Amino acid sequence: MAERVEIFEMGPRDGLQNEPRLIPAADKIALVDLLSRAGFARIEVTSFVPPAWVPQMADAAEVMAGITRRPGTRYAVLTPNLRGYQAARAAGADIVAIFASASEGFSRANLNASISDSLARLAPVAEAARADGITLRGYVSMVTDCPFDGPTPPHAVARVAAALRDMGCSEISLGDTIGQGRPETVDAMLAAVLDDLPPDRLAGHYHDTAGRALANVDVSLARGLRVFDAAVGGLGGCPYAPGAAGNVATEALAAHLTARGFDHGLDMTILHRAAALARSLREAPMPDTIRIDTDPRGVATLWLARPDKHNALSRQMMDELTQAAARLGADPQVRVVVLAAQGASFCAGGDLGWMRQQMQADEATRREGARALAGMLSALNTLPKPLIARVHGNAFGGGIGMMAVSDIAIAASPAKFGLTEVRLGLIPATIGPYVLARMGEPAARRVFFSARIFDAAEAVTLNLAARAVAPEDLDAAIEAEIAPFLQAAPQAVAAAKAQCRALGPRIDAAAIEDSIDRLVATWQGPEAAEGIGAFFDRRKPAWQS
Incomplete structure (x- = not known):
């Protein structure tokens, strides 16, 4: 020892x-x-x-x-x-x-x-x-x-x-x-x-x-x-x-x-x-990739704000989301957090430019980057306030991960979904523990390694979304989810949410470390290099006909 x-x-x-x-x-x-x-x-x-x-x-x-x-x-x-x-x-x-x-x-x-x-x-x-x-x-x-x-x-x-x-x-x-x-x-x-x-x-x-x-x-x-x-x-x-x-x-x-x-x-x-x-806290930068609006009721809307990039997760966005989760979790005035997004998409997954940099970096840098992504997901998953995902548009890869760490996700019916990592020679590594916990292994096997695109109705059957509603009904559906929490005791809500995590599928430090190891190993592999390279070269990777 x-x-x-x-x-x-x-x-x-x-x-x-x-x-x-x-x-x-x-x-x-x-x-x-x-x-x-x-x-x-x-x-x-x-x-x-x-x-x-x-x-x-x-x-x-x-x-x-x-x-x-x-x-x-x-x-x-x-x-x-x-x-x-x-x-x-x-x-x-x-x-x-x-x-x-x-x-x-x-x-x-x-x-x-x-x-x-x-x-x-x-x-x-x-x-x-x-x-x-x-x-x-x-x-x-x-x-x-x-x-x-x-x-x-x-x-x-x-x-x-x-x-x-x-x-x-x-x-x-x-x-x-x-x-x-x-x-x-x-x-x-x-x-x-x-x-x-x-x-x-x-x-x-x-x-x-x-x-x-x-x-x-x-x-x-x-x-x-x-x-x-x-x-x-x-x-x-x-x-x-x-x-x-x-x-x-x-x-x-x-x-x-x-x-x-x-x-x-x-x-x-x-x-x-x-x-x-x-x-x-030391640098106190104004966030560039997110925005937070809090109404008088204590409902904070955490906006993904990279609409020109379909809210793809850059390293800066990961860090800003991690910091925002800590601050919202500690703010006694905040009762509920709504995770929403600007632009046409909810989240296109990981920023491929950032991933390309990770693949070109040394192992220590790759591991630190993977840990930042895992830390962001953990911060949202353990937020001691109800977290409701307002999924108005498409969600792929990391976007599905953010739905999985939310307590409730409501999807607009036209939205499309997919764990598309394997098309690029990657795997849904750090989001994996949360996706499996949300869907269950048998259901997850239908979409986890096929890269198949599915619709909002199937997202509901997979337990990824609680409801699928017409776009014009989305905000009303979100409000219906918010209302009960505002009538509940905040500390009791936090304690009950923690109990849910304790009684449900265990996502402990070992599981998170394993997901980091898997992502780092994938970034080091030849298929990831080929898949990301093909994307930027605007060609098909070697395994696609």
Whole structure:
């Protein structure tokens, strides 16, 4: 059995604290909830610091009150003083973190105090945590280099780490805050600290400014450390540390640990969805491929908005749909989501230009692309709100996948449908688990690998659509499906939907990973190259007469 290495997720706090745009609390809650579902044992959610210090964390109490606490996950917050600790305790924090610097220059810039004075200030917090039985975690910053003082002597790091241990910190996280540490300097620092503390009391916290974070992780693994801090999406930075860039990306660290033969226990599909959401919070782009309209009742219409491409699924659309699902799921004002589309088609399936790029890429890039598609489908499938597909036009491939992950699909009677992937040398890979769950295997065998086009009436018999109606009756049919949900208790609806998934055909992480493997393998095959090439060459592939 592979040895376990824990990744301590820092993204919601350390990752977002330096963002200049104030991120809505609902978006932060959505991120934490996704990370909880990914399987983290510990997540640092926020910090109770004066808003004048870090404006991004002014909503700490609101965020802590809004997250859905998952059994098996402990939620940490950062506290600089006793007042912050008291607020953290009131908010139900499982772990409180305190911090000190190993360099005098940074201590004065960050805390306006010498190292010794800053440690003295932390003593009342540590005493209160011990009295209340709340776990205390310590951070040491600038463990290899400081933007004010230059290289940090290893003995200085060891001295501060020992002081935090003596205050009652159960674990000390050693932070290369500006990402300038090198394997040899990290190793020297660890050698000094390990003279005072065992490796199971330490964690590595390495920023990736210089691209050496994973190499520093390897050195730390060799020294016996088995806990590492990371931030999903590579978020991060420190407002008081010039030159500090993002933390090592959680998804990159997880992949690295897997390659090294360690077990991290995280659901990579959900983790990649969280990374996409995290990046969207940082960049806050206006979506180009989707649109969301929400009416006063709390009915949100999520529009596919690539009508000129028949709403084919590009990588950008996948990411924007994943992010939209997280936000809609976390928004308490949204009661029902309608998945609709602009233009003549509902969705033509995967964008063939994107698929061609995937086939020309290396295996890691192909796998990351397949995971993005799988993550989008999973995000829609697990949306904790009713999802109703308004299928006004043709749906092929991925379009059928989106119907399958919807709770209800209503189709306009002229619409045509087909799982046409095999015509191009591909297979319905990532949509497969959802299509089979919706249709059942015997029915799915009629259409899954024949590429046969079928009509809306047959879509109903295949359980893909609940009803087929005339185009002029489509909106009335959608409204008839919406109305009962608006009379039901929202949390009960979410719980009942989750129960349906639990009792129905299991689409677990293993099934999703298998679908990703199959898609990557298909992209690598000669038939896919011939089929996609023939499409762009406007000729028939070799297997068609």
